[in-house]
Structures are given as C-alpha cells and as structure tokens.
Amino acid sequence: xxKIMKFIVLYAGCLFLSVWINxxxxxxxFDGRLEQLSSTTSIxxxxxxxxxxxxxxxxxxxxxxxxxxxxALSIPEALKLVPxxxxxxxxxxxxxxxxxxxxxxxxxxxxxxxxxxxxxxxxDNRPVYSYFNGGTFWENLPIGIDDIAQxxxxxxxxxxxxxANAMTGVIHIITKRPSDQQGGEVNLSVGxxxxxxxxxxxxxxxxxxxxxxxxLYDQRNRYQSTYYSYSKEQYVSLDEINTERSIxxxxxxxxxxxxxxxxxxxxxxxxxxEFAYDISLSHQETTSHKEYLGIRNTPLHEAAIKNSAINxxxxxxxxxxxxxxxxxxxRFPAVDSFSFDETVTQSSIEYEYSLPKWRIRPGLAYxxxxxxxxxxxxxxxxxxxxxxxxxEYQASSRLxxxxxxxxxxxxxxxxxxxxxxxxxxxxxxxxxxLRLGIEKAHRSPFITERFVNIGITDPNFPGxxxxxxxxxxxDLTTINTIELGIRHQFSFNNWIDAEVFHxxxxxYVNPINTGxxxxxxxxxxxxxxxxxxxxxxQTGLTVDWGYEALNWDINAFFTxxxxxxxxxxxxxxxxxxxxxxxxxxxxxxxGGFNANWRPNSMWSLNSNLYYMQDHVVKVQQPxxxxxxxxxxxxxxxxxxxSSDLLDFHLALKNLSNRTQSQYxxxxxxEPILLFGVDMRFSD
Amino acid sequence: MPIANRLIIICFIIVLSAHANAQSCQKIQINGGAxxxxxxxxxxxxxxxxxxxxxxxxxxxxxxxxxxxxxTPWKRTLxxxxxxxxxxxxxxxxxxxxxxxxxxxxxxxxxQLRVIxxxxxxxxxxxxxxxxxxxxxxxRGHSLGSDHDDYAQRNLIIKEVHDISSILKMxxxxxxxxGIYEIHGAIHNIKRLNLGNQLTILDHALSKxxxxxxxxxxxxxxxxxxxFFNTFNDMKKDGSxxxxxxxxxxxxxxxxxxENE
Numbered sequence: 001x002x003k004i005m006k007f008i009v010l011y012a013g014c015l016f017l018s019v020w021i022n023x024x025x026x027x028x029x030f031d032g033r034l035e036q037l038s039s040t041t042s043i044x045x046x047x048x049x050x051x052x053x054x055x056x057x058x059x060x061x062x063x064x065x066x067x068x069x070x071x072a073l074s075i076p077e078a079l080k081l082v083p084x085x086x087x088x089x090x091x092x093x094x095x096x097x098x099x100x101x102x103x104x105x106x107x108x109x110x111x112x113x114x115x116x117x118x119x120x121x122x123x124d125n126r127p128v129y130s131y132f133n134g135g136t137f138w139e140n141l142p143i144g145i146d147d148i149a150q151x152x153x154x155x156x157x158x159x160x161x162x163x164a165n166a167m168t169g170v171i172h173i174i175t176k177r178p179s180d181q182q183g184g185e186v187n188l189s190v191g192x193x194x195x196x197x198x199x200x201x202x203x204x205x206x207x208x209x210x211x212x213x214x215x216l217y218d219q220r221n222r223y224q225s226t227y228y229s230y231s232k233e234q235y236v237s238l239d240e241i242n243t244e245r246s247i248x249x250x251x252x253x254x255x256x257x258x259x260x261x262x263x264x265x266x267x268x269x270x271x272x273x274e275f276a277y278d279i280s281l282s283h284q285e286t287t288s289h290k291e292y293l294g295i296r297n298t299p300l301h302e303a304a305i306k307n308s309a310i311n312x313x314x315x316x317x318x319x320x321x322x323x324x325x326x327x328x329x330x331r332f333p334a335v336d337s338f339s340f341d342e343t344v345t346q347s348s349i350e351y352e353y354s355l356p357k358w359r360i361r362p363g364l365a366y367x368x369x370x371x372x373x374x375x376x377x378x379x380x381x382x383x384x385x386x387x388x389x390x391x392e393y394q395a396s397s398r399l400x401x402x403x404x405x406x407x408x409x410x411x412x413x414x415x416x417x418x419x420x421x422x423x424x425x426x427x428x429x430x431x432x433x434l435r436l437g438i439e440k441a442h443r444s445p446f447i448t449e450r451f452v453n454i455g456i457t458d459p460n461f462p463g464x465x466x467x468x469x470x471x472x473x474x475d476l477t478t479i480n481t482i483e484l485g486i487r488h489q490f491s492f493n494n495w496i497d498a499e500v501f502h503x504x505x506x507x508y509v510n511p512i513n514t515g516x517x518x519x520x521x522x523x524x525x526x527x528x529x530x531x532x533x534x535x536x537x538q539t540g541l542t543v544d545w546g547y548e549a550l551n552w553d554i555n556a557f558f559t560x561x562x563x564x565x566x567x568x569x570x571x572x573x574x575x576x577x578x579x580x581x582x583x584x585x586x587x588x589x590x591g592g593f594n595a596n597w598r599p600n601s602m603w604s605l606n607s608n609l610y611y612m613q614d615h616v617v618k619v620q621q622p623x624x625x626x627x628x629x630x631x632x633x634x635x636x637x638x639x640x641x642s643s644d645l646l647d648f649h650l651a652l653k654n655l656s657n658r659t660q661s662q663y664x665x666x667x668x669x670e671p672i673l674l675f676g677v678d679m680r681f682s683d
Numbered sequence: 684m685p686i687a688n689r690l691i692i693i694c695f696i697i698v699l700s701a702h703a704n705a706q707s708c709q710k711i712q713i714n715g716g717a718x719x720x721x722x723x724x725x726x727x728x729x730x731x732x733x734x735x736x737x738x739x740x741x742x743x744x745x746x747x748x749x750x751x752x753x754x755t756p757w758k759r760t761l762x763x764x765x766x767x768x769x770x771x772x773x774x775x776x777x778x779x780x781x782x783x784x785x786x787x788x789x790x791x792x793x794x795q796l797r798v799i800x801x802x803x804x805x806x807x808x809x810x811x812x813x814x815x816x817x818x819x820x821x822x823r824g825h826s827l828g829s830d831h832d833d834y835a836q837r838n839l840i841i842k843e844v845h846d847i848s849s850i851l852k853m854x855x856x857x858x859x860x861x862g863i864y865e866i867h868g869a870i871h872n873i874k875r876l877n878l879g880n881q882l883t884i885l886d887h888a889l890s891k892x893x894x895x896x897x898x899x900x901x902x903x904x905x906x907x908x909x910x911f912f913n914t915f916n917d918m919k920k921d922g923s924x925x926x927x928x929x930x931x932x933x934x935x936x937x938x939x940x941x942e943n944e
Contacts, residue, residue, distance in 0.1 A: 274857055356840055550763060
C-alpha cells in the first residue's frame, strides 16, 4: 500500500471514529422546527439553494459582511479567509490566487506556470476567465468589495457543472441586489502607499423592478519603484533594467501598482416572480502592473486593460437561461506584440425537472470566443457546444446520490470531452454529513498554445530567432479528483468541516525546443507546442473549524498537502530528459485564522492571519529559482459603529515575520495603515 | 463538631443563598425568535406575542420586572441564554441538546402546520397523501414531523425556501401548488401581503408542535425558573393562557402590524 493510500485510509478511519464519538453527543432534532433559523446557504454546489452544511462538495462561503469585517480591500485579499485557497500578493492590490495548489507544475517552464489556469472565476454565473493564455485578471474585475453579497468557493473539479477550467475549483462571486426600496452606500479607504479606494452605490425601485448602480475607484502605489533583474539577481531601477535591452521597456509610472475605475449597473425583479430576470452591465478600465506571458528580464510590467460586459439571467417556470457578452482590449506597452482584443459570448439554457426523490437538470451551452492579436496571426476563434445533465437522487432521508455529466465539443481541438461529478452525501444524525466525490474536469483550449506562429528576434541577440508554433489539435489538460469529507456540528456554535483529497493532472501543454536550424544569417530555435508526458499528483487534507461565542468568534483552517510530479523534464529541449520528483512550489502547510471581538455595541475588532510554510519555485533559466521562507501576514482592524448609518475604521495590514516577496520575484510586501469610513442610507 | 450541627449550618447557608438569589432577581430579561408571529414579536400595540405575554404576566405575578431585549438572530439568542446574559427565551422547541443546556417549562401551547394554496387551486386535503402528485414549498430545514418527513421524502416534491414570504409569493407566481407553514404566521402574512383574495389555508392540520419557555441555567434569575413554571401552570388552570391566545387569534384576523418586521 503506498503512502497516499495509507494516508487516506488513516484519515478515513479518524473521520469515522470522530463521527462515532460525536454521535453520542448528537441531537436528532438539533435544528428544531418552525423556528426562524438563520444559516448560510449556497447556490453554486448544486445549482439550487441549499444549506452550506448539506452541500455535496467541498466548499466554503464568505459573506460580504465577513469580508468587510476582516478589512479586505479587494476580492483576492478576501479569499485569504477561505480554506484551501492560496493567495499571494505581487504588489499593493495585485494578487494571484490558486485553489489547492499546482502552481509551478511542471517546473522549469516560463513564469506562466505560476499563473492559475486551473480555476474558474465567475461573477453572477458569468465566467471572467482569460482564454488568451489562461488565468484570471484579478485586478480587472469590474466590481469592488462593497458590491459583494457573498463569495462561494468550490474546492474540486467542477467542469460538469460550470464547464472548462473548473479543474481545481470554482470561485463564484455573487453581487448585491437591492432588498429595500431606496438606499445606497459610500465607502472610502485611504492609507499608506498612496492607497485610495472609493466606492459608491445607490439603488431604487421602479415598481417591481430594482435598479442598482455602483462605481469604484481603486488607486494604489507599489511598495517599491525598483524591479527584480533576473540577470543581476537583485532589485534595480527601471533604467538599469533597460540597460540590458536595446529596446527599452515602456513603463509610464513605475511607482503605480494599480489605477482602476469601474462601473456596474443591474436591473432585476423579484427572483420568485413567474418571469424572473436579472440584467447587469459592467465596464472597467485599469492601468496596473502585471506578471503576464513570461516576459523576460523582469516579471512585473505595465498593462492597460479595459473591458465591458453584459450578463442576462432569466428564470421562467423551470427554465434557466443565461446570455453573456464581453469585449475588451488588453495592451502591454512593455511588449506591444502581446496586446490583444477579445470578444466572448456565452449562453446556456437549463431546465429543472422534479419528481419525488429526483431532481433532474438537463441543459445546453454554447460559447463563441474570439481573440485578435498580432502574434497569433490576427483574429482567432474558439467555439464550444456542450450538453449537460445533472441528476440528484434522494435515496433516503439520509443518503443523497448525485451524478452530473457534461459533454463538450470544441472546434479547436476538433475533439469531445466528458466531465463528470459523482457525489454522495450521507447524513449521520442531524449534525453530521459525510460526503464522497469522484470528479473529472478539463482545461479549455487557449489562443496562444493553439494559434501562435511567430518568430521572435531578441535585439540583444540579433543572430538568433525563436519560433513559437502552436498546435490546434493537442489534447486538453485534464484532472481527476477523489475526495472524502465530513461536516459536523458539535453544538449550534461549534462546527468543523474536513476533507481529504487526491488530484491527478495530465496532458500539460508547453512549447518544446525541437531543434536549431539555419535560416540565412539566422540560427532559428523552433519551439513547438506539445502535450507533455508530465503528470502531477496531489494528496491533501483541509480542515476548517469555527466557534462562535457571545462577543467573539473564531475561524481557523489549514491545508496539508503533498504534490508529486511524474516525468518532470529537466529542460524544455527535445528529447526531454524525464524524472519523478516532489514539487515544493505549493506549501506543504498553509492556512489562517480569523477572529472577531465585539466588546460592546460601538466597537468591533478583527484580527486575521494567513500563513504559508516555506516553499520553492523553479522556473526556466534565466529566471531561475526562488526559495520562500515560511511567512505569515497579520491584519488588524478596529471599527467604530458611530450609528446605524456610519462606521469608521482603522486597519493595520500585512504585518509579517518576513521581509520578502510572496510571488516569484515580485515586490517585497510591506505593512499598510488604512483609515476608512462607511456610510449607508436607505428609506 | 457533631454532624447534626454541620448539617444545620449547611442548611442555613443554603436557605440564605437561595434567599439572596431571589433577592438578586429584580428583573427578568426576555428574548425570543425575531418577529415570530404570533408567539414572540414586538407589535405596534405593545403586544409581545402569545408566549411573550405569558412570561410578562407570570413576571408580574411574581413581582419581577419583565424587560424585553432588542431582537437578535436566533443562534445568538440561544447563546445569550446559555451564557446567562438573558434569563428567558419565550417560545422554543425542546430538543435533547437544549434540555441539557436550559431549563424547560411544560408545554405552553401547541401550534399546527397547515397547507396554503391558491384559491383557484384548492383541493381536498385530509392527510399528507393528498399532497402526492403536486409541487410544494416549505421553509428550509423545517420538519413536517418524523412520520410525515419519511413519507414526504419518498413520495412528495417539496422545494425549500428561506421564509414565509417566499412561500406566498411563489404560490402567487404559480411556482408551486401548495405551501406548508405554521397556521398563525400564515394567516398574518397572507393579510400583511394583501393576498387574502388569492390564497387560502386548507382546514385539516398536517401536524402539531408543542412550544415551551426556556430558562437559563446561568443567569441571575435562574433560581426563579421553577416559580415561573408553577405560575405558568396556575395560568393554565385559571384560563389566563387561554385568554392571551384568544387575544392573539383576534390580532391574526385583523390588520395589526408588526413593528420589527
């Protein structure tokens, strides 16, 4: 029996022992009946509303109120409150987020391997994923913290529910909708590093229709104005970076981390109406630093990105219809040839049919994705047709069995993919739920890996040309997941949620140096995109514990994991030399805690800590390696509730035991002091 | 010291401490479910709900000042009771766990779960079997009673929603054939939402549920719990509880408002 199996058997034994012991304390009628009980609900796990406690997959929910209380200023920062999520800050307000890990797998690639291409992020069911080269542009989301009703995070492969890229999980951001007739909010935060975040929202009723507007201004400076030079192996000025280059990097404001303006408007009626609709419009423009497409010399460079989107959701009888359209332009002044325009149209129709014991939800989806960029040969198209079926069978009052299937047919590659979730929950008493999941998901095709066909001549080495050639027909990266979990309420104010998981990813794609040829005066290095033999396996455990007392509450969580890479290459030259090795890029242990104390009705205090054990990132030369020592950041926030309409707050953030960057060769993270005010008005 | 003397001293100390405890309970702090009409709520005419008024009347009879605490979420209310920062929860269901944590009165009143339908979709209802083949709604997590839960799980299509307003609005939007809810709350909310012309409550009760008063074991007034329980029994015998119930049945049938809704 290998170590992974031993771990799973041992953990499963512990789970059942724990359940048996605690069942002695269990109360069959814990929830009582007829009483007005408030509990957290989720819609993402099963596509219908259910108690978080009963959801059949590993997931967590953080509410907008929890996010505000913890003092988070941006969505990725709020995700530090969620178990199983890895959040690294690149600079002030710039983040990269992973679910469960797999960053820097495979090793010895470009720095693009550090970007999370394996998690699907959605705002109100609309994917905000970049299909150009994968990943999510967190700093370009068109909403702020004060627009969020709640964030639901699914850990585990969920393509069967939400389509491609939901490999390690889904982060579903649900925005606020008006509940009163009229009202609004003004939220302001200012602090060190010239941090200024202003948000305003207002809403009104037009008969049965609710209209809400919100605007966001988010401007922050970097913690430093220098950049890490791969060749000098230290932080240097932009001028020094440019001495290494014959064509200088164009960075207009080296001090500025982010400058964003965003706007959102929504119009909806009561979701319980016979014909329920929800339409939202958004637009945002951002100039920010970004680490993208593995640009050489230094990781951070400037990006100017603007995009607009419309998202329409309709529910009539048992039909659920969604139509979303987004377009945008992304400009990278440092390497202008990487700039692109995008147009993404996504649609789906689903029908929910109920029988005693059964809930069946078939559906169809159609996506049309266009990107226009010079280095992929102009306008390119990805198209996808999908058929879905989710079946939920309540075998008994305790046992629920779920099978979700999704069949995707792509134009590029001209191939078909089946994703599935086979889930079951078993309720032991009223206060304990066991869950088991077997899941398969896949990554979508990306424009670069399929269509790139470009020769790059580095002005510093005019005798060489690197050709990058995509391949439309490469297989898509896939993941298989098995997980076993338990939720248990020791009492109404004391609960635990734990899961053991095993993931296996294969069919990674990367450009391989297939040889050098001579083309006139040039030596041509051919880099052909290929499916790699590399596979990665991860086994881990996530535990989340919460306790609520009269004036205080605490939530502590951690993940322990091990990732092993099979057939890892030593470099990207053909023929590949392969070996098996452990990946240390995902910390063996990471987690945090969040504690609130309300000494009286006027004051509330929050402290939250986020921790990562030491880990190592290894990318190709000349970027090299970086060892990250174990680090934590501690945030403290004090709020004065002056009235029902007015709060003042003071926050001290990013207190850490280390002076180091959190992301490969990005900025060294520094503490921030913030002062803010929240005003509310309603009828 | 002879054992008898020691016992006398111990008894003396116990009597003194019991007297001191009674002396320290000058006022009793009362909370309950937020806007749980008609059992506990803060009404526009100083009503506190059936069980709220029962506890207030018992307090007056015992010469203890009743104080109603501002509404709090239900879990927090139970926590406050557990830690003794309030004395009484006026209206709770008795569970094994709660019986360990709190002191419970005898059953004060019994309420009913009833079936709500559109007037143009009325059907004959004598037992839960009559709901078969129709789509229903109930509050998330609410039980229909252990016998009915098993039958419902095997035979019925019942979706769960957050609150009574959702049940009523979804019935109006033809999203379900019937809803299940506590009778007094259903009557009140149908009136509040002006749906009396479109919705009706079927006659037969689906199930019945006893309600209790829960006392803290850790508050200053925890020692007075038995006095209250005895007073509740006296109020049953002298008809006071019946009178309070009838008063609220009248309110259910009028348009009296609820302030904290």
